[in-house]
Every structure is written in structure tokens, then in C-alpha cells.
Amino acid sequence: MKLERILDKLSSIEKNSFIKIIDNIISKSKAKSKEIEKILAPDNKGLKTVDNLNISKIFDLTADEFTEYLKCEFQEVNSQLDILIDIIIRDGNCIMRQDWFSRLYEAEIKVLNAKIKALSAEFKDEKSELSAERKRDYRIYQACLSTAFFNDVANNREAKITSDELSIIITLSRELGLSQEEIKLINYSILGVKKLDVQEVITHLKNIGVIFYSKKENTIFVADEMVRLLRKVRKKEVADKFYRRTLKLLREPIINTISKNHNLDRKLPYSQKIESIIHAGISFTDLLLDDIYKEGTTLTDKKKALNELCEKGLEIPNLRGSTLNEKIESLIQYFEAVEKDEKVGISVDGYDKLLTDLHQSIPTLNKAIKEHFELQDEFVLDAEFLLDYNIKPRDILDLIEKPDLDKFKKDHGVKLRGDDILNILEHYKDVENLYLENYENVGYRNYNQLKENGIQIRESELGVKFEELTKIIFKGLGFNVDDKFRQELNTQKDLMDILINLGNNEVIIVECKTSKESGYNKFSTVSRQLKSYQNIALKNNLRIVKILLVAPEFSDDFVTDCEMDVDMNLSLLTASTLLSIYEAFKNSKYMTFPHVLFRDVVINQERIVKALSK
Known part of the structure; x- marks a missing residue:
């Protein structure tokens, strides 16, 4: 849900922590002061009197400064901020009632403790599938982190990782090629992890401006704009749904190699291995720079393979950039633009009709979507409901296995030849409503965006x-x-x-x-x-x-x-x-x-x- 819409739902007290942080950033930021003053100028009474649309615009202008502010919060080692952010940035977790968040948090702590125990056992097990090189990488990182944390205790000071130490540790983890999940497991194997009081957790997240909490609805809200910012803080370059879309184009041997390199279970079914790679927080850039190619692949062949993946698999022609890094950055920017766009590719009415027909052909889909996106409501196949969670038609279709898609196409007369998902989206396109949803783009004569949103017009x-x-x-x-x-x-x-x-x-x-x-x-x-x-x-x-x-x-x-x-x-x-x-x-x-x-x-x-x- 967009920041503006969330702010509309809240009382002034419930917005207060967020407004204070933005106000503090504005007072220190000279670079954006002119643009911000232009927004504040009509009232000139401060941020509290500004309407919610303009608060949203000011947040966009101060996003870089907000990111730096959150990075400082990570120095508080007992805050569990990495665990909490990993929960709230998952697709489907941007709106949660308090009891549901409490369950997700408790489950996350249990899983984390189990994984830490398993990793400790693998360290000691000489027959472990972990290679000697990977064990060495883990030990180097663990030793450096332990020194950074406990050197304060040795000097009779509160245990704390300074910003300088943190920047060195982040650089070390990057050079060792560790995923976010591997980093988290090693961190908490030293720090220890215990379940905190959920109300304290919510209050902490609210006070640092990451979430909003409505007492009236007993619900946590995380704005779409904040989710994108938090992903950057956690070094996750793309949303899970786009990562999944890319991984599903890779053959199983490649998925197995990625799993092996990051200590993930290769015995799982193909789709579960993809989910474990996503949840491991493996860098999307590193994946496309090295992990998906055979050893010894030349740079020219890598660029050729990436172009083919984008053009034939992701249907993205003419990926910008001459170097491999530039091409990957262009792909990340493309996914960011798709995510920010409020249009759904088909009309909302078409989306509802698609969901109704999917439910008819695949009765188990409602349960599968509910579980996958960790949604609390019983029936979730509703367009308006899913769009509040920024879940679009393509995101639903990406989760359906090929046999079920084939059955659905036959049941509802969808064209059989060509790309399954594109054919289904075309079948449910309601042209008049789709044009109305793109009314502003037509006014701006934004031809490229219209084409991207499925509209063909001269x-x-x-x-x-x-x-x-x-x-x-x-x-x-x-x-x-x-x-x-x-x-x-x-x-x-x-x-x-x-x-x-x-x-x-x-x-x-x-x-x-x-x-x-x-x-x-x-x-x-x-x-x-x-x-x-x-x-x-x-x-x-x-x-x-x-x-x-x-x-x-x-x-x-x-x-x-x-x-x-x-x-x-x-x-x-x-x-x-x-x-x-x-x-x-x-x-x-x-x-x-x-x-x-x-x-x-x-x-x-x-x-x-x-x-x-x-």
C-alpha cells in the first residue's frame, strides 16, 4: 500500500514518530532544501500541517538520508533489526495484524535457532557437505565479527559494533561472497538470539519510522516506498517476485550449483530450492555476474547468455549497457520501474475475472497463495485485496506450476501456443478499463510506459x-x-x-x-x-x-x-x-x-x- 494511503488511515499521533524523523532529516539536509521548501511553501507551518500526498513526496526526496539513518540503527546489535526487516520486506507482509506479526516473528526465531544449531554441527562434522574453502570463509568472518563485538567487553565498555567496524565487516562479507542468510546465521551464533516481547518490537519499529501501527485496526502497515528502501538497507536489489521470475528460467543443474555454493539443501524439489535461494538473500548481482554460468565461461559468453535470458525469458528487449555490470544494473532498474508502477498490466476487473477463473480450475490455489505470501485472511483471491499488498496478476501466475497452467488454459479457452503467462494476461485484458487506468500516461503521451503496460497504440x-x-x-x-x-x-x-x-x-x-x-x-x-x-x-x-x-x-x-x-x-x-x-x-x-x-x-x-x- 502506498505511503499516502496509509497516512490517510492514521491519526496524527500514529504518524508522529515518522514525521519527527523526516523533520530531523530535513533540518540537517541542505542538498534537498530548495525542493522541500517548494512543497512546504504554501503553508510554511512545518511538516505536521502538510497533506499526506506532499509528505509522501518529501519522503521520496529524503529517501537516501533515511537509508543512512537506518544503517546507523544497525549498530545497535541487540535490536534484531535484520531479522525484523527480513520479515516485513517479504512479499505479502506489508499489512499484518499484531497477532499475525507475532506468529511470524516467533516462527522466524525458531527457524533461526534451528539453522544456527545445524551450522554449528556442520562446522564440527568432517563429512559435512560444506567444502573446506566455505568453512574457512565462515571462520574468517566469524572471527572478525567476534573481535569487533567482544573487544569492547575486554576494554570494560558496552559491547557494540562501531560504524567503522561495521563497514569493514560488510566489505569482508561481500568479498567472501556470503549471502544475507549466511551472515545472519554467523552473527547470531555469536550474539545469541532470543524472542523479544512483540509489543516492544512493534514500538521499536514504529519509533524508528519503519512501520506504522494503527491501534484502531490493531494492524501494522509498511508502505511500499519503505519496503523498497529497506530492501536496499538489506542489500536485496530486487523484490522476491522478480528474483523468482528470473530463477525459474534457469535449468535445475544451475539451481543445484547455486544451492551448493551457499550451503542450501539440494535434495529439495526444484520450486522449493528456488524459494530457499530467494530467502537466503544471495546477491542478485553476484548471481548474474558469476553463479549462473559454468566455470570458465568467457565475459562475451556471459553477456550473450544474460541478453538471451532477458529477451527470450523475461521478454525485455534491448537491455541497456555495454558491460555485464551495466546490463545487470539496467535489469534491476527495469524491475524497480515495474514495481513502482501502480498499473497491473490488465484492468482491475480483468484481474478479478482471472482470479475467479483460477479458483474454479485450481481449487487449491487460494490456500497456496495464502501460505506463500503469509496472508492472514482466509479467502485472498480478490484483486483489490491483493493490490493492497502490491501483488499483481503476473506475481500470481508465476507461482502456478506448468501442469496447472495447462489445465487452466484449456478450461478457459486461452491461446495454447506461445508464452503461457503472456497469453493468459492478454486473454483477460479489459481494454477500456486498462486505458482508463493509464489515463494519465495517455495525457503525458508516455508511449513507452503505455507499451510496457500492455497498450498498443500509435x-x-x-x-x-x-x-x-x-x-x-x-x-x-x-x-x-x-x-x-x-x-x-x-x-x-x-x-x-x-x-x-x-x-x-x-x-x-x-x-x-x-x-x-x-x-x-x-x-x-x-x-x-x-x-x-x-x-x-x-x-x-x-x-x-x-x-x-x-x-x-x-x-x-x-x-x-x-x-x-x-x-x-x-x-x-x-x-x-x-x-x-x-x-x-x-x-x-x-x-x-x-x-x-x-x-x-x-x-x-x-x-x-x-x-x-x-
Whole structure:
């Protein structure tokens, strides 16, 4: 769930710890001060008075500083922060009731203690599958960590790992090629691990700004933006779902080699071995730099293999970068962009239909998804519910075994030739809803993002499509979009985009503008155009209730010029605001949108959404 939505659910007291940390970062950060001041400028009363959307924007601006702040928290060796973060960054754990979090935490401690015991036994067992080289790596790391921790005790000081010691230990672990799981096991074999009081754990995580806790709902929330930040802190470059998608393209002998190199059980079934690699926290970069190739593979062949993996397996053509490292970084950035994108590849309605049909063909799927994502609710195959957890259609399909996918395709008439998952997603694509979900991208003429989200359209058609979608939205708001009357009024020179007929000779004129630039800024051109439409309407004895200009965004100069214009009753409406109003209207008590709410120069989304919810 996005940070803004979580903040909307909470009281000011429940947000307080997070706000304090951001406030402290702002006071120390000079690099971002101008951008932050621009957001705070309208009120200039500090962060507590800023709306939740702008708090979210400020968090994005201060993400690097927040990351550094959390790295300092890791120096508190008894905080168990690594264990706790590993729980809350797993796919499906961003929303948890307190009792469920308590169970997950308790289970994690039990598993960790069992693994520490097993590792200690392997150290002593001469017949262990651990190679002599790997045992040596473990001992080197263990000895260095032990020295860093216990040298304080020897000097009659509190046992603590300083930031300098920590940076050396992190460098050592990287050079030894240790996974996060291996590091964690060795760390706690020295420090010891015991279960802490769960309420203390929640309070600690809340106080350092990592989670939010709603007393009213007795629920922990971890924002999507925070999950991405925490993964970076834990050196996990991609989400588990993207790691899984990549691993599933590898043959079993390669998976076995990776497992052997990191002391993982090779006797497990193929899918379980993949999960153990993911949970081990093996570096995604290291995996694609070395682990997936045969010994002795040349750099040229590695690049060729990676290109093939991306183009044929992941369906990502033209991976950027000339070196192997640059290509891997491009792939990580691609996965980050897919994760940040709120669009789901198919419409929400299409997602719900897909889940209904999957449940029909694979009755065990609900239980499998519930267990895999550690979800507390009994029935989880619901699109809105899963999207709150940032679980998209592709993430569900990636978990289904090939025989079950084949059965599902036959049951529901999905095309059999070609890529199974892409064929299924195409089959459940609801084009009109998919376009509406991408309304802002159409307005921005963001051709590449539209293509990525499964929309095939010529760039030259985007202006007309934006106008069509705006009509659909206004019709959805209950208005009479009167194309026949509009055509009667239009001349060869002056062509209105949309005319809303309110009856009794009253109309609303709507003009649509797409723009690739950041901020629509051509007021002089558009004002002449709108005044000519106004004159046509007045000549036909029509009362113009409102003129609306819809665009992806407006520059500050454009807004100022609009405010100074006294000849037109003009309001500016961004694409994102119009779409939010439409979504709020669908759940409101109104049959037709009360157009009197269109009274600002720049239409205020928050005010209108609040009015519709009453």
C-alpha cells in the first residue's frame, strides 16, 4: 500500500514518530532544501500541517538520508533489526495484524535457532557437505565479527559494533561472497538470539519510522516506498517476485550449483530450492555476474547468455549497457520501474475475472497463495485485496506450476501456443478499463510506459484517445456528453472537444490537451481557442456554467495567467485529479456529479473527494 494511503488511515499521533524523523532529516539536509521548501511553501507551518500526498513526496526526496539513518540503527546489535526487516520486506507482509506479526516473528526465531544449531554441527562434522574453502570463509568472518563485538567487553565498555567496524565487516562479507542468510546465521551464533516481547518490537519499529501501527485496526502497515528502501538497507536489489521470475528460467543443474555454493539443501524439489535461494538473500548481482554460468565461461559468453535470458525469458528487449555490470544494473532498474508502477498490466476487473477463473480450475490455489505470501485472511483471491499488498496478476501466475497452467488454459479457452503467462494476461485484458487506468500516461503521451503496460497504440493517436477517455469519464460522472449538439455548434474553424448539456440552455465546455512537457504552459494559445468556443455558445443563447481545461499538469505561469483572466469562467483540471474524482464518485451517493464543486481555478482533488464521501 502506498505511503499516502496509509497516512490517510492514521491519526496524527500514529504518524508522529515518522514525521519527527523526516523533520530531523530535513533540518540537517541542505542538498534537498530548495525542493522541500517548494512543497512546504504554501503553508510554511512545518511538516505536521502538510497533506499526506506532499509528505509522501518529501519522503521520496529524503529517501537516501533515511537509508543512512537506518544503517546507523544497525549498530545497535541487540535490536534484531535484520531479522525484523527480513520479515516485513517479504512479499505479502506489508499489512499484518499484531497477532499475525507475532506468529511470524516467533516462527522466524525458531527457524533461526534451528539453522544456527545445524551450522554449528556442520562446522564440527568432517563429512559435512560444506567444502573446506566455505568453512574457512565462515571462520574468517566469524572471527572478525567476534573481535569487533567482544573487544569492547575486554576494554570494560558496552559491547557494540562501531560504524567503522561495521563497514569493514560488510566489505569482508561481500568479498567472501556470503549471502544475507549466511551472515545472519554467523552473527547470531555469536550474539545469541532470543524472542523479544512483540509489543516492544512493534514500538521499536514504529519509533524508528519503519512501520506504522494503527491501534484502531490493531494492524501494522509498511508502505511500499519503505519496503523498497529497506530492501536496499538489506542489500536485496530486487523484490522476491522478480528474483523468482528470473530463477525459474534457469535449468535445475544451475539451481543445484547455486544451492551448493551457499550451503542450501539440494535434495529439495526444484520450486522449493528456488524459494530457499530467494530467502537466503544471495546477491542478485553476484548471481548474474558469476553463479549462473559454468566455470570458465568467457565475459562475451556471459553477456550473450544474460541478453538471451532477458529477451527470450523475461521478454525485455534491448537491455541497456555495454558491460555485464551495466546490463545487470539496467535489469534491476527495469524491475524497480515495474514495481513502482501502480498499473497491473490488465484492468482491475480483468484481474478479478482471472482470479475467479483460477479458483474454479485450481481449487487449491487460494490456500497456496495464502501460505506463500503469509496472508492472514482466509479467502485472498480478490484483486483489490491483493493490490493492497502490491501483488499483481503476473506475481500470481508465476507461482502456478506448468501442469496447472495447462489445465487452466484449456478450461478457459486461452491461446495454447506461445508464452503461457503472456497469453493468459492478454486473454483477460479489459481494454477500456486498462486505458482508463493509464489515463494519465495517455495525457503525458508516455508511449513507452503505455507499451510496457500492455497498450498498443500509435503515438499520433494519443491526443484523440485522451479526448475519448475524458468523454468516458464525464459520462461516468452522470453528465450528458452531447456529441450531436456539439457538432451542430462547431464550425470548420472552431471545434470543441466535449460539450456537456445540462439542460435549460446551460452547458459546460471541456477542452483536452496532452503534453509531453512537464507542465502545460501555452495559455495565450488555449485562451484564444476557448474564447472562440465561448462566443459560439453565447451567440446560440447558451449559458456557460463552466469551462474546464483538462491536461496532465499545468505550469505555475499557466495557473497565474488563468487566475488573471476575467473573461472566462475557466477552471484547470489535471488528469490525475479527474480520475480520482471519478473513482470517488463511483462509491458516492450521487447519481450525477454536483458540478458546483468545480469552483476552484485549479480543481482541488482532496476537497472534492472529501465532499463526495460525505
